[in-house]
Amino acid sequence: MIKKEKNMGVLGMSNKPKQQLQMDREFGDLLITYLEQLGVEYVFGVPGGAIEPFYSALARSERRGGPRAVIARHESGAAFMADGYARNTGKLGVCCATTGPGATNLITGVASAYENNIPMLVITAQTALSTFGRGAFQESSCTGTNTVGLFEYCTRYNTLISHAGQFEAKLVSAIMTALQSPGGPVHLSVPLDIMRDKVSHTAPTYNLLNLLNKPSLVDDVAVKHLYEELLNARNPVFLVGDDASEAIGTILSLAVDLGARILVTPHGKGLVSPYHPLFRGVIGFAGHQSARDVLSDPSVDLLVAIGATLGEWASDGWDTQSLLTTKMIHVESVEENFIRTPMAKLHVRGRLSTIFEHLVEKLAKNQRHKIYAIGESSAPAESFHREPELHFIMDDPESYCSDATPIKPQRLMRELPKIFPPNTRYLADSGGAFTWATHYLHPYDRRIAGKRNGRGGLFRASLEFASMGWAIGSSVGTALAEKGCPVVCITGDGSMLMSGQEITVAIQENLPVIFVILNDSCYGMVRHGQRLTGAEPIGYELPVIDFSAFARSMGVASHIIHSPDDLLALDIAAICNRNGPTLLDIRIDADEAPPMGMRTKALKSSQYDK
Template identity: 50%
Template sequence: MDSKTALALALAPDLTPEPARDAADLLVEALAALGVEYVFGVPGGAIEPLYNALARSARRGGPQAVVARNEQGAAYMADGYARETGRLGVCIATSGPGATNLITGVACAYDNNVPMLVITGQPPIKNFGKGALQESSCTGINTMAMFRPCTRYNSLVSHAEQLPTKLFNALMQAQRAPSGPSHLSIPVDILRQPLPDDLEMPDFGGLLRRAPALVDLPAARELARLLFSARQPVWLIGDGCGDAVSELMQLVQRTDGHFITTPDGKGLVNPRHPRYRGVFGFGGHGSAAALLRDEPDLVIALGTGFGEFNSGGWSTALLNSRLVHVDDSDENLMRSPMARLHVRGHIKSVCEQLIALLAPARQVQDAQLLPFLHPQVARQAYEAMVDHPQALRDNGAPVKPQCLMATLGERCPPQTRFVADAGNSAAWAVHYLAPQDRRRAPAGDRPAAGQDRRQRNANWLRVTMDFAPMGWAIGSAVGIAMADSRCPVVCLTGDGSYLMNGQEITVAAELGLPVLYVVLNDGALGMVKHGQRLAGAEPIGFQLPKVDFAAMAAAMGIPGHVVRSAQDLEALDFPALLSRRGPTLLDVRIDGEEVPPMNLRMKTLGTAR
């Protein structure tokens, strides 16, 4: 072949026919319309067409696959991605055990109102009832029934023509209040079925243009009337207040009030604000409990469902006739029947209404809303709030968990996201972790309306309430880092949790994500051990083997450091660790005799002494 012919062939259009657009392509195109960037999962035969569609999508710059090591980890990654971005988290799994592995992570998202789309596969529909490999329909191991109690929408797609409608319904249900997971189970032959040309398609992109929930204006006016006459009201900020914090700070100032947070709401605020009185609930502060015990004439709780950890074990100091409950979810509002007033509506919209009713918004200068104290004054104020301030500066060995939290708060860059695992890690973080500088992004850096809602959900500390599975933070940290690689992530986890789900660190390594995994290593299931001691129970089942987690990380090609003392901790260059392309692991040998702030848990179990 001469060069002229070769050139002509090279310039000729590629006449290889494109594969017919199938049901799996439709699903991926819908995710692209919603702004979803990543789909977390583990491949398998029953969802192979979906991975084919994701491969084609990735080449076009659309949603792409992130492969977890276990489907449970995939659900946790989707959870972290959704919490950080405000977009939908998506996880997928093959039929049978792939689907059942997802369930714990999906249940966690359901209990914490995290919007998620869950896709599982099935063998070909013609093989149902014949004992097909990993069949999980109603004629096999019925995963449809298993997902029903922990999803907002749950359906099997039995014909390709059903997919547009059922997918639209699933997406709507996942994102309405209360949000949560929706599950579609799709047989493999349906996923690969070509779509008819005349199939009517919903406007998936229109889901992005949902109006905020309506505001109950009469109730908002009644709340404004109560605020006019209230003397130093208390504002309780929950995790659902992500896009309303600026307005809430205006209201705190305008009403001469103070504010406290739920454990999962702490990461939304500046913990060194002079009007902040700490966390109420699990791992919380005596100052917050004392504020409520003083019987303020009005307590306004926003964006919380009053579960065990968020309500101080259903404390009557909070749940009484002085309470006003503001939320966009009837499900949350139903948990406070004793409240003086319920205000249903989008929380930011409710706050804007209150500002307008109380005083002209222009009278509140933004520069005054989040005052920054001198660092030493702020440190003294925060240390006065915690239980054992002397432990924050303990330079002995093994490392005091309080000292670890203080060091991380002081040494990590201000844009760091912290995610704390269930158990002692969450208790220590909720009580003691307090970054030095939590300034909001300048107005010019905020995303435009209708774009990425990351500003709405940006939360410097993520903890999971209610369902609270061990190992959640390990996968969630990957999802958070995928959501915004500019913000380094610190994952606080225990040795017990890491032994359950630590393999997901290899996903962070594969993708070059800046995640610092901090393992609180005390050779025990710490909450179990201390719970047994505090309850006077038999000391059984809490022991864990001595493990060198830094060596485990090294075997995976990940830098690891053993930290045995406060001096070892001080010697670490945290900005450098968090700026490298890839994860790092710290195996921190903590003092296992330090009792975490877990008295609330003992009280609600009925074992407190």
């Protein structure tokens, strides 16, 4: 005879009334209900004792088809995954960790998101409230290793939930802060006993979609002034940053109508087709001389910077001769970015999509001023009979075309867009990988203007905080967000040794991520930076690692690439259609110096600025 527990049916199915089941919900279940309002599909993290009630709620959610857990190998990887998911969906990224070292391990990934305004909800656990101050295992309260204090400087909202009655209001306040302008990570520290406490009501108190539905506010006077400046400009230039992503279609349409040459910051690379007839390259770190030449052209009478943070890497080391000048108009939705352009002749505030829709409409009524016209093309890469024409100049065209062995990193960047499909997403890690990709990687996006996906382009990097290993974790979040699109993670051997364990998440999730390892047995940026700045050569060596064998040990398909012929011999269709990751161990020419002149110049000058 089978003994049944009270109120339990066959196979453990509950016989309780539906209302009773709702009343048994814990605060973790309530949190997930709010994530469902926002369409969030994944929570990235690593389980642990104090965060277990939240994972129990995630298990219940997954069984009914709601948001589910994706388990990282290190908490910083979880934050990077949430970052990649948020960038590519426009939704809230969510990551979580247990108390103590779980929470502190998150900090690097959260700080990276903070510097790049990535909307992220960070949930960390605390030991039970009754244990505060008593030396509990991994205690992280104000009387232990104060994790709330640690997160203060890398979040836009940061609080401990000390009473169950605070939970819902603080959660909603945090989410609204994360998704406002400027966005960024927010942190809730939740004690174990509060997370598992029962919710006293059956439905969420707040409707997040209503609360987040804000009108598009525009400064009409400033937009009118901007329009007049555009009409009167003889030789305008547009500088596009990553915050311009939601309006990039109308921005490009306006540039085409005006014949304005287009530059991008390193952050904005990927928003504009490299083959656009008006595109003249990347300005700033690892950028192109042709872009600098445009800015120093004396005939340029107007520079419109759009959604550009204009920190060191985006402003060519704070160039006050040709970039940060009185010829600039700065158009922004994030007002704090105006702090970096006090010299601008005009600051235009508002939602960028609304601003540029107004400008395009105004210009369409003024047909006599439409001086430039280009037909839009969206031809896939396979249809090209010859390599499409670039309208900017790269530093080393010989290496870009070189057949040498070991393969030149310049040639590698040339070939990647040729062999992978046009919808491939590329992520470049901090270090040499970013510099090579920024200067030499040009995905085959042939669109000239018109409507675009407002969540960014085919290329992404994480600058400012520039965490090594960001691309490894973020590529997992990107692949979950962009199902059906190959994702290429370009990273270095140093980053792979630091965070390569996250490749196993791509295995578990059956994600077609291609990890391209630039293997030169050194920290390349350190080695070449020391040489270029005259510093002592120290600390840059890495052991010779067979990353292909490392991949195979985990069941990951892998290939060693010595030459361009090895690369071109790959079965790319099989790689892109694989239910799991692939690792390419690229043995690059270690003597090739990355295009990092702007960075070395800044390091040299800082020696004498004291």
